[in-house]
Amino acid sequence: MNHPCYICGLGSCIPPRVMTNHDLEKLVETSDEWITTRTGIKERHVLEDGVNASDCGVSAARAALDEAGVSPEEITHIFVATCTPDYLCPSTACLIAGKLGISASSGRMGRVMCMDFNAACTGFVYGLELARDVVAAHPDAMVLLVATEALSRRTNFTDRTTCVLFGDAAGAVVVRGSDKGALWQVRDSVCSSDGSLHDLIKIGGGSACHVKEGDVIGADWFISMQGMAVFKHAVRSMTEESQSILARNGVSLEELDLFIPHQANLRIIKAVGERLGIDENKVFANVQHYGNTSAATLPVAMEDARRLGLLRPGMKVLLTSFGGGMTWGSVLLA
Ligand code: UT7
Secondary structure, eight states, rough: OOOOOEEEEEEEESSSSSEHHHHHHHTTOOOHHHHHHOOOOOEEEOOOTTTOOHHHHHHHHHHHHHTOOGEEEEEEEOEEEEOOOSSSSHHHHHHHHHTTTOTTTTTSSSSSSSEEEOOOGHHHHHHHHHHHHHHHHHHTTTEEEEEEEEEEGGGGTOOOHOOOOOOOEEEEEEEEETTOOOOOOEEEEEEEGGGGGGGGGGEOOSTTTTTTTOOOGGGGGSEEOOOOHHHHHHHHHHHHHHHHHHHHHTTTTTOOOOEEEOOOOOHHHHHHHHHTOGGGGBBBBHHHOOOOOOOGHHHHHHHHHHHSSSSTTOOOOOEEETTTEEEEEEEOEE
């Protein structure tokens, strides 16, 4: 059964420090021309030293809570989508709860569940699926879903094949079962994965990384990627997942108001739009300004689209993403 589930607050946080393609030209053998034609990216934002994924996440969360008219004490679940958590332990979700002043006895159900999860760039889509499940099980639940990334901390600024692609940002939504203050209904979500493709994108530094105090960090500490293989999988998986969710909800491309795909590469975004056959004016892109901010790209894009007047409450919106794992998925908002 499809239980009603609504987004009633949306927020984002973009770190003020900008890193342009020209800045990267000083670090590696690259050019603004190469980066622009191959990816569409012109600039990305990076966190200042001492400011972490949890801090950026808290700013996005506060904006989402403000819009929802919900106080931190009312939150029952905090889910954080990130592949660059502040620590392996404690979770970034617990850190965000602490920074929002949420304590053990808070929460409209008398307790708060805090948890990080890693679906890489598909984190926001997976998170909306999780939020739907929680709201179905607990109709009074008030879920804070935060997608926050500090990718610059795991970017190897001597590797030109990856360092031009990524940036830092956070986005957040408040999700509940009641339509009070609803911006969009989360009408449906589909989530997929293929673990046999785990080697295509990697960020090291987990327990598989055998280090002892004093060791020099190796290249495996940073993001590594088989770019072209990821590119092909991204186009295919986002196209098919989007067709699948539209078909099972009986929604045509013409009925869609906006299509917001994961912001990794303008060429991928255009290829998916063309394969779907959607009007190019309905395809949103802001990767030019932020690069790939992994789990954060979709809520950040939603907030930007709204600021530009392209996204309004109640519009039919298709979100889709793909990422390391490999993972992929789509969400239909209405
Ligand atoms: O959220 C998921 C994250 N990942 C992605 O979405 C990535 C998907 N993949 C891509 O976006 C693209 O594959 C890239 C942008 C990563 C690469 O574009 P490409 O058109 O697949 O280029 P390529 O890897 O085939 O490289 C072409 C050439 C190579 O030189 P040679 O071997 O032809 O001489 C690279 O060494 O471009 C070279 N190259 C660069 N040149 C200047 C690679 N990176 C750079 C660079 N500047 N930054």
